[in-house]
Amino acid sequence: MACHYGNQAASRVRAARGGQAGLRLRAMAMAMAMALLLTVAGATGAQDAERPLSGYGDVIGLTDSFLHPEFWSGEQDGGAGRPAIPPTEADRILLSRDDIDAQNARMRANDPSIHNLDALPASLTRAKVKADLDALSGWPEKPLYGEDGQPISADQRASIIANAGADAIAANRPLQYGLVVHRAALRTFPTLLRVLSRPGDTDIDRFQESALFPGDAVAVLHESADGQWLFVTSERYTAWIEKRFVGVGDKATVLGYGATEHYRVVTGATVFTTFTPEEPRVSRLQLDMGVRLPALVDWPLQQPVNGQQAHASYVVQLPVRNDDGSLALVPALIARSQDTSETYLELTPRDLYTQAFKFLGERYGWGHSYDTRDCSGFVSEVYRSFGILMPRNTSAQAVSPALDRIAFSAKDGKAKRMEAVKNLQPGDLVYIPGHVMLTLGHFGGNTWMIHDTAGGSWFAPDGTRVQAHLNGVSVTPLEPMMASDTVSYIDRITNIQRMRAKTP
Structure with missing residues (x-):
């Protein structure tokens, strides 16, 4: 966890x-x-100096x-x-920047918790997917409780495990790639059910693993039985994510996203894209510290972006999911008043x-x-x-x-x-x-x-x-x-x- x-x-x-x-x-x-x-x-x-806190x-x-x-x-x-x-x-x-690049290269080469998406095979075997699924989705031995304080029932457990679809893993599955389009939870099982170690301990959902942010790349390994969840590997984690938060695209587009000469880095704790009714998929989108987005620096300032002139904002490119699940990249605005930088900080x-x-x-x-x-x-x-x-x-x-x-x-x-x-x-x-x-x-x-x-x-x-x-x-x-x-x-x-x- x-x-x-x-x-x-x-x-x-x-x-x-x-x-x-x-x-x-x-x-x-x-x-x-x-x-x-x-x-x-x-x-x-001095007598009026700050009082140290205690108690x-x-x-x-x-x-x-x-x-x-x-x-x-x-x-x-x-x-x-x-x-x-x-x-x-x-x-x-x-x-220095060279030091950081060297350290990141060591991290990708030597740290077993970091996954190289580019090196994954074009087709995944049942054994590979099942091994990754079993490594994540083992049901805890200790009793679990719902937010209502009642134990998770045997029927609930069976339904959640069945939705992982382990028995339906294909003998060989073509590897797909996608970009996360909205901040999304990574889960132990394909369910939003919050499960607790003890009644009332509501802050710790035992099925909550992590989260991914807009622009994070994933490799799609498997799909849940109900078709609402994807089992994915990102650079730092393998877990379940809601399918509605991933746009599936070609490998080059997905892995190349953000690796552009011009980009903006989110340097605030969180920033938000500008509200826009014209393109709800990128309206008031939360972006967390460290997210890197391609910057469309050549965008004509007189040309509106989603109904708004761009001179007071930065034009960035964000991934969105089409109705058929496919990936698209669209322009969006981040106001200049938001906490971002044109490069990584020193x-x-x-x-x-x-x-x-x-x-x-x-x-x-x-x-x-x-x-x-x-x-x-x-x-x-x-x-x-x-x-x-x-x-x-x-x-x-x-x-x-x-x-x-x-x-x-x-x-x-x-x-x-x-x-x-x-x-x-x-x-x-x-x-x-x-x-x-x-x-x-x-x-x-x-x-x-x-x-x-x-x-x-x-x-x-x-x-x-x-x-x-x-x-x-x-x-x-x-x-x-x-x-x-x-x-x-x-x-x-x-x-x-x-x-x-x-x-x-």
Whole structure:
């Protein structure tokens, strides 16, 4: 599944009572919490300086300054001092365009989670399609519940499995290609039925895998029994997608889409095409950060696009699905007031902060639910605005051989982990089981992260463990974060991935 956020599970762990090790660690955490509050309070100085937040629902040690990207790039003081980042460091290029191209090439060549659509055979065997289907669509062993709180019935299960049409897979199927025409969910099974692990746990739909965006290319492997779903492979994921969101076209058109000299990159968290009743298929279409669209730069400004003169907008080309399911490419407008760029952004700490904070406060969406994203989607879409390709899930991101990886095992002690945390740099990705955080920097004796998280846990100064339902893109310190009464996030670090040039 998408992000498997271990932090939510941690937020629900009930406090274990007793045990000398737990008491000692709790005392240490309490001391750390008090020291953090005193450090930040001392840094503010003046009587009217910002109040550090603490207590239930508040992030320990947080002040308003920390919620601004300018603070982390050294441009804003806010009464709490500036992070120790030299002005020249904020604009240092972490990866050049050539470095990024080389890294993406390594990703495509060496990372098993990345699929080369161009290399797929022209005809797919039953064995190949069945293997891919079985790898995705295994029914969970634990009981599942509907949104009404009732268990998923045996009849519902049988109907959903039958709709996957595994018995009807052709001995050989000609491979088809398509472009996604609207943001669309990727599902474990060909159904929109939301299924939950427990009654009331409505934020986590166990059949929600991910999402694809307009312009994403897919290879069509199979079709559901009811004809409403396609089983597809994209560059980063294989899953079910609603057929109405895919336009099927020839291979050259599909794989060549976006690979044009002139293009625009979505650099806002989300932007929308201009409303148009003349062409509803591209009206108010949501485009997420990092989406790349061909730009029709030679379009005559006097010639209307879908009923509107184009001088105040950018003319882009978008895929649409015709009534017969075939692909077409049509012009559409993105207003100049929308957050887009004529090229990928330069990967610097300043721009990285700016991009990450555009998602601040966005609701957490497991597997890209709610038209938002989860922890792994958050970091991959931030980096996508720089033209960087990343695997979809935390499990693959954390171990990708294409990145500069620092790995930890159960044998690695606290000292090694703390040393690595002390040396974290802006943009470094820190992984614990099922979760990823993006490093902002060091301040007030702590390392601060921005991450898309469902939960959060730390000790308050009175010794109680605060379990906050953050449920969105949040800024938190790393050191005080707890997975349980006795295990910290730092104890659970499995990998650190850094975006920097690798020597051959």
